[in-house]
Amino acid sequence: MSRTTAHRILIAKPGLDGHDRGAKVIARALRDAGFEVIYSGLRQTPEQIAAAAVQEDVRAVGLSILSGAHNVLLPEIVTLLRDADADDILVFAGGIIPEKDIERLKGAGIDEIFLPGTVTADVIAYLNKSLSSEDSMETSKQLSTAGRTSVEER
């Protein structure tokens, strides 16, 4: 399925660390791959990130964190999105995240976690796949809604 408009992605930096190399490399690679990318800048609170995601109506939020605060901050972002009825926004993360925290974070609603050594092509492929399958779900939902409407009209 080809898409006509670019998916909009928010790349955000929660936590106090200033390591923005990864976030910026990902942001640029996604932009080059045809996504519309918004970069949050540094030291964003979970509240600021969730608000920006909702306001900008993004399809996915990529969280880059190397400070060690991921267990506290990442689940908060997922919860805030849920509270804002925006849990259709895909949340993925990258950075220095110990193996033993990954399961817990995925359980808390982080869809995917990319570790050091990841190639940007993998992130692009992941987003294309996740977002297009959502698109087809969305399309079939719309179709069935449309069908239902037409039934009701009849």
Added chain:
Amino acid sequence: MTVKNPPVGAPAKATTYKSTALETMAEARIRWERAQADLAEKRPFWKQDFTTVSSMEVPHLVTAEQVADIDPVAEIGVPGEFPYTRGIHPTGYRGRLWTMRQFAGFGSAADTNARFKYLLDHGQTGLSVAFHLPTLYGYDSDHELARGEVGKCGVAVDTLADMETLFDGIPLDEVSTSMTINSTAPILFAMYLAVAEKQGVNIARDVSGTLQNDILKEYIAQKEYIYPPRESMRLITDQFAFAGEQVPRWNTISISGYHIREAGSTALQELAFTLRDGMEYVEYGIRAGLDVDDFAPRLSFFFNSHNDFFEEVAKYRAARRIWATVMRDRYGARNPRSWTLRFHTQTAGCSLTAQQPYNNVVRTTIQALAAVMGGTQSLHTNALDETLALPTEENARIALRTQQIIAHESGVTNTIDPLGGSYFVEELTRRMVDGAFDYIRRIDEFGGMVEAVEAGFPQREIMDAAFQYQRAFEDKEKLIVGVNAHVLEEEEPIETLYISDDLADQQIGSMEVVKRARDAGAAERTLDALRTGAAGEANTMPLILDCVKAYCTVGEVSDALREVFGTYEEPAVF
């Protein structure tokens, strides 16, 4: 002030080779060119890209011809003499080995105090403190932005009480301490001096150490800034003036390329931006009315050491030559101690891989060897697990042992600048010098480094280099063993240090105890005096010392300055 760069590639005063020898060499080189071309036709090169890790061109062969115009005295010289290309000490490592200084800090002050004692017991010769992010950023452990961060990337220090615990049982007149602290450097410096005073140490005579205090590279790379650039520069010149009088053995700044490199710069950019940062501090010091020779001898540097061995060695040699030249010729420093560039090195954290982490010991060894052969004054070797977490005690020990093996077993310390005179190393050193002066000129055209930073110039250069490197890695032009070559499908995770989120509550609790026990009036008075002094022209350093002695917190002192100076936000571009 003159802003003139010395002439680059000025006519050599002496030449290394007789012209007849060079003619014979040219004939030999032509024979080699033919021979290698013939062979290359039969057996093509196994890859296309023969550049450094920074994508710098590497010649297939360098001969005497390419280095014939390098002046063996004026440009290379002997150790301990201008331009110090071969080293700043006439005795090299025979007189004294480099300081083995492992950066450490995690959890509470008591946790880190125990690690310090462990490292000192195992032969480390100086301390280096890693503070947690809230301390680096001027927030207390109970601040909203400190959630999840307490004790994670370094040791939690909120008040003087934490600092007292951190150095408990460590005599500050015997150990020199380096503190990686920038925006909040004056506060932690003040706390350190207050602890030394409580230990009964003679501060003017016996306290020595280093503050990183390099705010320009925060705007450029590490991004732990608080206040706008000009206000930050004022705090630094206040410390230059204060320490010059009161703590003469203290290095008030460690001008850092490390973070610039970690952010993705090339080796050349690291060299050029760091030295231009250093020049900016010199210019601000002079503008603040200080005599260059009163503070320049206390400036020190901090470089990265990445995998590309010769590129690193050439970088250090070039750094010494450039610094000596600009200090003498551009700033008119007369004291030779103002000309010498002393530096600390840390092996490249960004070069370590999460995959097959034991390979990192090998990488670190190569990098440490480059630093030593480049003449470093002190060295931190990364532990093999530092791409995953802060190091375990065992891995921290292996990292220290790596240095000790280089010092005592490799033999490289026996002669000074063992690569000096290598055709390739001299040629690369000169290209580093020339390339750095090009960048320095471009930054001068902005009006200086503060202006270049405000225009986003170094930030953009670094970002472009980082992206280019990522492409080279993804296209497999650059191979990283275990990551895009020689990959293991299945890997067992290794044990890493795990810092519990429970520490935050304890830390906040003990800070509250300190705040309740202190003289509230004194805390308020000292903070008010700081606000007034910062708004005026006073030197802020003695005022901050009063605040910390009254047990004001890092957050309270930083907030007082935030009220006066405002804060800085960089534009979120990528």
